[in-house]
Amino acid sequence: MIETAFRSDELPVGDRFEWWRDLTSRTLTPTVITSEHADDFRASLRLLDLGVTQASVLSYPSLRSRRTPALVRRSDPELYHLFLTLRGGQSISQGGRDASVGAGDLLLYDSSHPTDAQVLPEHEGVVEGIIVNVPRAAVPLPAEKVDRLLATPLPGDVGMGALLSQFLTNLAAEFAAMGPQDAVRLGAVTLDLVIAFLAQHVDAADTVPPECRQQALMVAIHSFIERNLGDPQLSPTAVAAAHHISVRYLHRLYQGQGTTIANGIRRSRLQRIHRDLADPHLNARSISSIAARWGFPEPTSFSRAFKTLYGITPRDHRHKTQ
Structure with missing residues (x-):
């Protein structure tokens, strides 16, 4: 820039x-x-x-x-x-x-x-x-x-x-x-x-x-x-309704973004969790509570999604960055 x-x-x-x-x-x-x-x-x-x-x-x-x-x-x-x-x-x-x-x-x-x-x-x-x-x-x-x-x-x-x-x-x-x-x-x-x-x-x-x-x-x-990343109910349907457009049109908008809206929401949530797990000021908070804070209330699906994106488990990431 x-x-x-x-x-x-x-x-x-x-x-x-x-x-x-x-x-x-x-x-x-x-x-x-x-x-x-x-x-x-x-x-x-x-x-x-x-x-x-x-x-x-x-x-x-x-x-x-x-x-x-x-x-x-x-x-x-x-x-x-x-x-x-x-x-x-x-x-x-x-x-x-x-x-x-x-x-x-x-x-x-x-x-x-x-x-x-x-x-x-x-x-x-x-x-x-x-x-x-x-x-x-x-x-x-x-x-x-x-x-x-x-x-x-x-x-x-x-x-x-x-x-x-x-x-x-x-x-x-x-x-x-x-x-x-x-x-x-x-x-x-x-x-x-x-x-x-x-x-x-x-x-x-x-x-x-x-x-x-x-x-x-x-x-x-x-x-x-x-x-609204922390809202577990955040979904393409909720986003479309908030902007008075159809879900179909919302998906069409995302065709030029190189991803889907669902994947975009998931990635943004994982990025916030990735950042918070590396923050020493949040050491007292459990990994599951941090994940839930950003819209991942189910630990197993969260851990799987985190490792898929970053190639490392949430626990190992926290240990490595502290």
């Missing part, structure tokens, strides 16, 4: 603020930035290259960022910026609208209109968030409808907003551990989720390409499975 990390504390104090202004202009969109912390600006940015899309994980103190009409005329990369606030908040003005958002909210703005944004840190003094840059041309929705969402608070805790927020948070946490071949796939998933999220808010779901809707549905299914 292509990830680049930047930290201001690696530079001399006097160079940090100018460095940040230059960095964000190059990796996001050129703006005029001012800050009361300019004398000692402590910030960090991780740039995640996802191909057609790009995500940035940021932490920075209070500041004001303005994209002036002159900057828009000088250069417009024609990007939508979708900001997920993780800590703190911000206020923004764009297109005649004003919005204030806090932790858990999503906010859409773009590079094609003047913008005035003010960061609102918490008592810790920093704002943290994830910004996804998406080319306007890559969003197959009516531009005039999407533009109505600019500078409008969008919920990140329900529906597609919750799914997108969870995906972005996990992406930021796990990105460094992923392989180079994952970048294009993750970029496509990110784009599809953003499109589905915006479509939900502009009432334009019918204009979303079928493959985009299918990708968003698969992400929702995977998220549901991960949240």
Whole structure:
């Protein structure tokens, strides 16, 4: 994976603020930035290259960022910026609208209109968030409808907003551990989720390409499975019912995944058990209780499935990793 990390504390104090202004202009969109912390600006940015899309994980103190009409005329990369606030908040003005958002909210703005944004840190003094840059041309929705969402608070805790927020948070946490071949796939998933999220808010779901809707549905299914792995009743029938689709259609979705949904659930459960058995903090818990915690209440079938996948018994694995 292509990830680049930047930290201001690696530079001399006097160079940090100018460095940040230059960095964000190059990796996001050129703006005029001012800050009361300019004398000692402590910030960090991780740039995640996802191909057609790009995500940035940021932490920075209070500041004001303005994209002036002159900057828009000088250069417009024609990007939508979708900001997920993780800590703190911000206020923004764009297109005649004003919005204030806090932790858990999503906010859409773009590079094609003047913008005035003010960061609102918490008592810790920093704002943290994830910004996804998406080319306007890559969003197959009516531009005039999407533009109505600019500078409008969008919920990140329900529906597609919750799914997108969870995906972005996990992406930021796990990105460094992923392989180079994952970048294009993750970029496509990110784009599809953003499109589905915006479509939900502009009432334009019918204009979303079928493959985009299918990708968003698969992400929702995977998220549901991960949240319910400990339920022994988790099954293809339960998954299909939760997403209002037929079991037959669910199996068809999995045909392109290289596995079946039942095998996918089993593998995910075994991976959690494999991890927990290697955790010394869980030594007091029996192997059978750990297996039951992840949806394997029957010890014999669990042991057989574990050895088939890992080539070692659960007991030997626990002994070997302690």
